[in-house]
Amino acid sequence: MNSASPSLSPQAANFWLGDEQALPERPPVKPGLTQEQGLAAYRLMLLIRRFEEKAGQLYGMGYIGGFCHLYIGQEAVVVGMQMAIGEGDQVITAYRDHGHMLATGMEPKRVMAELTGRRHGYAKGKGGSMHMFSVEKNFYGGHGIVGAPAPLGTGLSFANKYRGLDRVCLTYFGEGAANQGQVYESFNMASLWKLPVIYVIENNHYAMGTAVERGSARAEELYQRGSVFGIPGEQVDGMDVAAVKDAGDRAVARGRKGEGPRILEMRTYRYRGHSMSDPAKYRTREEVQEMREHRDPIDLLRKRILEEGTVSEAELKEIDREVRAVINEAAEFAQQDPEPDAAELYTDVTA
Numbered sequence: 292m293n294s295a296s297p298s299l300s301p302q303a304a305n306f307w308l309g310d311e312q313a314l315p316e317r318p319p320v321k322p323g324l325t326q327e328q329g330l331a332a333y334r335l336m337l338l339i340r341r342f343e344e345k346a347g348q349l350y351g352m353g354y355i356g357g358f359c360h361l362y363i364g365q366e367a368v369v370v371g372m373q374m375a376i377g378e379g380d381q382v383i384t385a386y387r388d389h390g391h392m393l394a395t396g397m398e399p400k401r402v403m404a405e406l407t408g409r410r411h412g413y414a415k416g417k418g419g420s421m422h423m424f425s426v427e428k429n430f431y432g433g434h435g436i437v438g439a440p441a442p443l444g445t446g447l448s449f450a451n452k453y454r455g456l457d458r459v460c461l462t463y464f465g466e467g468a469a470n471q472g473q474v475y476e477s478f479n480m481a482s483l484w485k486l487p488v489i490y491v492i493e494n495n496h497y498a499m500g501t502a503v504e505r506g507s508a509r510a511e512e513l514y515q516r517g518s519v520f521g522i523p524g525e526q527v528d529g530m531d532v533a534a535v536k537d538a539g540d541r542a543v544a545r546g547r548k549g550e551g552p553r554i555l556e557m558r559t560y561r562y563r564g565h566s567m568s569d570p571a572k573y574r575t576r577e578e579v580q581e582m583r584e585h586r587d588p589i590d591l592l593r594k595r596i597l598e599e600g601t602v603s604e605a606e607l608k609e610i611d612r613e614v615r616a617v618i619n620e621a622a623e624f625a626q627q628d629p630e631p632d633a634a635e636l637y638t639d640v641t642a
Contacts, residue, residue, distance in 0.1 A: 371535025438471030467498025
């Protein structure tokens with residue numbers, strides 16, 4: 292499959308290309324994944340997709356309150372990056388965080404229980420969609436403040452270097468947050484001290500409802516935002532899990548060698564609105580449908596797996612059935628689990 296289908300609208304095509312030129316025809320690129328890695332990535336991406344679909348349903352039924360930002364369409368970014376890190380490495384992100392939680396190995400039923408505000412959620416039902424964490428899985432949030440992951444992730448990386456730990460920290464934020472001042476303060480410190488931090492800009496094209504080119508100068512090259520600080524950057528096809536892993540592998544290797552931070556701009560796309568309350572009238576249905584048909588990360592990987600000829604369509608459908616069963620069980624648990632005791636209001640307030 293080409294990086295941009297000829298049937299894409301000029302606006303959507305330009306988003307992928309970064310300029311107004313059409314990509315030349317080229318043969319399909321085989322994924323840089325083993326069969327085992329490809330199937331593992333496929334299963335995890337499906338898990339995230341089905342989880343988010345179910346979360347959207349529960350929100351509509353009134354089981355989930357407050358804000359809820361779905362990750363549908365962006366699954367390849369977090370799955371590819373997670374495949375590039377190792378034991379002890381850390382992850383921190385913003386409020387579109389359910390996919391990151393599942394990718395780190397957090398239990399779907401406990402994540403879902405947190406969304407519904409239940410006792411056995413990861414934050415005891417007190418954090419909700421945007422504010423849960425798991426020290427056990429090295430997942431440090433889930434932060435509702437735009438741009439907050441940048442200084443916090445930089446701080447985690449400073450601690451790693453100060454303690455002599457061979458760890459890197461994946462620090463995710465969106466293209467809208469890339470305009471925040473605290474991001475550039477973080478870039479300066481990370482470069483100055485050569486911290487093992489990887490800044491992952493999840494560029495899904497729309498910061499809430501504003502297209503990136505309307506809110507960001509030189510929007511086609513956000514990966515160069517750290518160049519003045521000497522931080523190298525790279526633009527990555529965030530809809531291709533193999534491309535994401537490849538870029539992640541190189542960035543992680545750089546961090547472990549003590550060569551300092553790196554910026555990865557992931558060109559991705561969200562199918563749903565900014566949050567569940569967003570009707571997304573700032574873009575056309577045709578634009579979203581074109582992306583679904585031609586750039587869907589799960590469909591792209593499925594086709595590549597089938598092209599290898601070692602796994603059948605029936606086997607992939609069985610994986611989907613297994614994933615749906617896990618998600619249905621998680622949803623049932625999240626509806627039946629008791630709410631936290633009122634006394635929990637006074638716990639975990641201070642360290």
